[in-house]
Amino acid sequence: MSLWPWKRNPWFETVAEAQRRTKRNLPPSVYAALVAGSERGRTPQENMDAFAQLQFAPHVAGHQPERDLSTTVLGVPISMPVVISPTGVQAIHPDGEVAVARAAAARGTIMGLSSFASKPVEEVAAANENTFFQLYWTGSRDAMVQRMERARAAGAKALIATTDWSFSVGRDWGSPAIPERMNLPALVKFAPEGIIRPKWTLQWLRAGLPDLSAPNLKPHDGPAPTFFGAYGEWMQTPPPSWEDIAWLRQEWGGPFMLKGVTRIDDAKRAVDVGVDAISVSNHGGNNLDTTPASIRCLGPIAEAVGDQIEVLLDGGVRRGGDVAKALAFGARAVMIGRAYLWGLGANGQTGVENVLDLLRMGLDSAVLGLGHSSISGLSRDDFLVPEGFEARLGDSGDPAPDSGEAKRRAPRRPAAKRPVEKTVQ
Template sequence: MSKIWPWVKNPWFETVLEAQRRSKAFLPPSVYAALVAGSERGRTPQDNLDAFAELEFAPHVAGHQPERELSTTILGIPVSMPVMISPTGVQAIRPEGEVAVARAAANRGTIMGLSSFASKPVEEVAAANENTFFQMYWTGTRDAMLQRMERARAAGAKALITTTDWSFSIGRDWGSPAIPERMDFAALYKMAPEGVLRPSWTLTWLKAGLPDLTAPNLKPPSGPAPTFFGAYGEWSQTPPPSWEDLEWLREAWGGPFMVKGITRIDDAKRAVDIGADAISVSNHGGNNLDTTPAAIRCLGPIADAVGDQLEVLLDGGVRRGGDVAKALALGARAVMIGRAYLWGLGANGQTGVENVLDLLRMGLDSALIGLGHKSISELSRDDFHIPEGFERVLGDTGEPAPDSAAEKRRTPRKPAAERPVEKTIQ
């Protein structure tokens, strides 16, 4: 077996790309395709990756610092490095799914982002990582959303993320892979041709007792949890939210609040207007409108416009610690990772996710050494060359904000770290 899978004797991998290779070898082709695919042509996920390489470091050759500080805070939560787990739906590429990811993040001193469409309930995930942020889509009735928020709060969620960048795409040029509604014997039988090729994956699920593949965090107060596609159906039939809806969501939650999915300056300013504490510059990993620019191309202009009014994070294409350094230099407080940790989960479960986080930490530290910095707070645009035309300035009208919006910006909310998370919704 070691000749076929040499990493059985050496489970450590030295790059996220190697984790991806091992995931591809472990997972059935259809499951792997669901992780790697973007919408339509798949141009945006590729640009998310390629854009980082266009930013060229300008390292020093002497005067390097013997000690470097990588820690920071995200929405008032101390983290060991400026990297947190981005919420991704249905992490059941292994039976332990989101719980394994949460434990890995806790062991490496960072935050777990949990999706509404996760395969594990918020109670189990928050128990595995006390610093869990719960992500909500605008789906179902307001009463249902209030119930989900209260459930997340009761479980110990420290912040709420509303994802707004998954609304439009309806297909992929190579076809959307089928995902079984339940991981039962019927599903395994249907996937038998793939399962024969991936016996380790099949055995892993058999040992776990074939748990249901549902969306437990969308379970109503009475009745069973919906299947993933049942939950998707509810979301697709819910009218999309307005900015007023998102402001209601922020007020109903009452604690630290992040809007995920910003690529335009005007949208970033609207997030400020509704009282958001943070935004994530993101194109949903390329699973929204294809040919949307890479998130890193949009980051700098957005951070310049609103970075002094809320925390700006980047989500999209991060595979190396050097990518983290570049995002911070362009104004991000931290980055969120998605596919990178999913590759780690597929490659080696919880240990694989810890492996990915270790690689990012080591890569970020190496960047600080080469640039001669002693802290991530010293990173700036002077640390690399930005080619002409690299950045994308989207939605900058140049027009002043309405009086009401301008007033909100002059009187910002108390910082998230100074506000209590607990609040009973009336």
């Protein structure tokens, strides 16, 4: 027991506590950039609430003394079915994505690195040999080939293509103002926030101020763009077709995941163009608000294509029990985003390791209570599933994706060019 009972234990017991500590640690505008989704913010909450609707049916005896939680994702062995999902600009801590990569390596799992990350792929891959590089459809094809070649040279084991971000640009409560560069005017403007969070400010002063750039989008012949410069390039790039996805998969040549699938017909098209895995995801609620929870979309998609490709889930995972539920509905593994960011904001690399430990412990408890010796034994029979729980989007009866009717009924895509808002969406 500590001689100083008012000192906080560095270990936190839940992801919710990590979030509370992160809120206390970070300047309000930095925290606000992480916490909420687009428009009303309904989908992020729905992602979490849907997990709570699935109720366990545990056994009272006959539990297994040893449990195997290991699996593989795209050929990479991992100690548990939890993977780091790529999230952009992790400048909530000076070590950012490198700290997360080290934590993932220490706990035997995969690091997903965003092309909008604050650390270069070379540093992250050096910290975790099992790094997957994530790419948006942005810029010219030549630029995308350059980025893939760089990631491959750095040792990235797989490519994650994300095409579901972001059609919505507004938040009902207002988007936090984030500077494009940490120059003198920005320092003056944000000085009050730095004063009320002195520990965080001192940490950055010692490490050097963040430049808020996207080093993994750096061209051969120029500097890395700022985050908002990279965002502007994305907004001016026409959105990809399925033929473009097939081209991307062919150019990469290695294990390939398509992230952001919520519809059965899209999952089938992904199989047709040759992807090796998909992530059932609504981009953590940062895409179209009121999209159904990822876990509600998972089962029908896994039933449709799970025997042909690997299916993962991303969205709303905060507990090891959530991981167990996703596996029971057909996921090979889950990808976590905000959960590890709360760990990073609460206690750096150690905080991310703390989050991963919590998820492992919770998953192990679920497998134990349900009477299994391995995660492979998890099934829907282990749960009480509410009637009408699953969302069967794009099921049979919809027009074929290439038909004239489908094109007439398809929603309008956003304009190719939009003004750059200097806020994080």
